[in-house]
Amino acid sequence: MDKNQRKFGIDTLCVHSGGLKDQTWGGIASPIINSTAYRYREIKNRGYPRYFEAPNQIAVVEKMCKLEHTEDGILVSSGMAAISSTILGLVKTGQHIIIQEEAYGGTTELFTNICGPLGIKYSFVKASVEAIMTKITDQTAMIFLECPTNPTLSIIDIVKLIKSIKGKNIITAIDNTFATPINQNPALLGIDIVTHSGTKFLSGHSDLCCGIVLGAKKYINQIRITARSLGGSLNANDSYLLERSLKTLNLRVSKQTDNAQKLAEFLYEHSEVTSIKYPGLETDKYHKLAKNQMHGFGSMISFELSEECDLEKFMEALDLIIPASSLGGLETTISQVWYSSHQFMPVDQRIKLGINERLLRISTGIEYIDDLIHDLNMAIQKSLSG
Numbered sequence: 001m002d003k004n005q006r007k008f009g010i011d012t013l014c015v016h017s018g019g020l021k022d023q024t025w026g027g028i029a030s031p032i033i034n035s036t037a038y039r040y041r042e043i044k045n046r047g048y049p050r051y052f053e054a055p056n057q058i059a060v061v062e063k064m065c066k067l068e069h070t071e072d073g074i075l076v077s078s079g080m081a082a083i084s085s086t087i088l089g090l091v092k093t094g095q096h097i098i099i100q101e102e103a104y105g106g107t108t109e110l111f112t113n114i115c116g117p118l119g120i121k122y123s124f125v126k127a128s129v130e131a132i133m134t135k136i137t138d139q140t141a142m143i144f145l146e147c148p149t150n151p152t153l154s155i156i157d158i159v160k161l162i163k164s165i166k167g168k169n170i171i172t173a174i175d176n177t178f179a180t181p182i183n184q185n186p187a188l189l190g191i192d193i194v195t196h197s198g199t200k201f202l203s204g205h206s207d208l209c210c211g212i213v214l215g216a217k218k219y220i221n222q223i224r225i226t227a228r229s230l231g232g233s234l235n236a237n238d239s240y241l242l243e244r245s246l247k248t249l250n251l252r253v254s255k256q257t258d259n260a261q262k263l264a265e266f267l268y269e270h271s272e273v274t275s276i277k278y279p280g281l282e283t284d285k286y287h288k289l290a291k292n293q294m295h296g297f298g299s300m301i302s303f304e305l306s307e308e309c310d311l312e313k314f315m316e317a318l319d320l321i322i323p324a325s326s327l328g329g330l331e332t333t334i335s336q337v338w339y340s341s342h343q344f345m346p347v348d349q350r351i352k353l354g355i356n357e358r359l360l361r362i363s364t365g366i367e368y369i370d371d372l373i374h375d376l377n378m379a380i381q382k383s384l385s386g
Contacts, residue, residue: 010067010182015247018063020055030059032240049233052076052224056239063246064202064212067181068194073214074224075239079177079197080106081232082211084114086173086193087144089226090219093119095141100127100156101349102149107175108349127154129161136168145191146175147184148286151302151337151361152354153277155286158293162190171219177201177328182253183296193219200328201299203245204252210234210242252330252366256299259332259372260364264301266373272380276303299364300327302337304356305380311336311358314383320367320375327363332372334362 008016020030033055036048049057052074061073076082087110091097099111101124111122121139125131127149143165148155162172173193174186180201186194196202198210211232213223227233234242264278279290280297290297305314315323315334324333338350338357350356364372 010250013066014249017066018059018243020059030056030240030243032056032236034236049235050231051228052233054236054239056236056243057234060212060239060243060246063243064214068214069185069187070194070214070216072217072220073212074220074227075234076211076213076227077232077234078209079195079199079211080110081230082195082213083107083175084110085223085227085230085232086195086213087115087142089223090171091120091141094139096121096123096137096139097142097144098123098125098132098135098140099144100146100149101125102127102152102154103146104150104175107146127156129157129164132161133164140170142171142173144173148178148279148298148300150178151359153279153300153302155279155290155293157289158186158189158191178298178300179294180249180253182250183257183298184294189293192216198242199326201253202249203242204249204328204330205245206326206329206331208238208241210238253299254296255366256364257296259366259369260299260301261297262369263362263364263372266376267301267303270380272306272309272384274304274306276301301362301364303360304358305360305383309380309383311383314379317379317382318375320371329363330365332362332365332367334360337361
């Protein structure tokens, strides 16, 4: 799409930005170019997948740059490849990173298992600007955010943070997986680097593993060097499938977000639900901030059932909603994060963050909402019997 054209709506950008033209047959779908060897004398800087130069990789990056309002990016093999390439590409030994302690378990593992032994200093803090500011030192090179967080759905005031660190020469990066570019655009709020686990909402069909890093060219050029050496590239077929999936991103996420709002309202009113976290609820502590900062409240819900409910019976009784460890697909899934996404986080840290064995996380799909509500209600009732 011509950058000089008028400003397009989000659905149009999902469908028409990026992509490859079928020069041979004129097909409207992007061709899959599987070649890993190219005539370098004829086409410069194109082709080799590990260098992130393959045509189908570039097609995805161009589309995502439009959706996230960034200059450049690289498509990689997982969300963690995106995060690790970002951190190792921009932060040096002896420098310091601040990260939210509520972040995804895999992200915290990266700091404790990789960054620490490499001599990169780090501090875990609560998801608040005030907490972050107390940890800034002369060596602080990056602040890495996750918003909303997994699974506590904490939200940080991005604009306030950017204003607070102005002039400090600190790079800001964010994992925008839960929000997606449909519900939040961090780059427009001042964030330097945006990462996604494309495995989740971007691909949206529970059949791809991929990630992406987006930002200004000056940062992406540095990250690309590290990512190239780490080798976390994505093949042409998966790149094509991701690009195809992105065409329906707004349709899917909008429906998922609408379903989540209704599901959260049902759970909030249920007598056997003892706590619930969803920023779309007016009673949620982050509701006002989310309303100002996001375009939508997302499709993730965390909640706990009363002690009278047998969780094993509850999970077994679910008919439509699938107990699964990942999220972001067309189908609604549920997981006990204690045993899935955060199983490798130290127990004391999980407890500190409010993550216990009874915490359930729902990723809302696109099913008919009445069917989802019936499924949850039926499973709760069965968990109480006997």
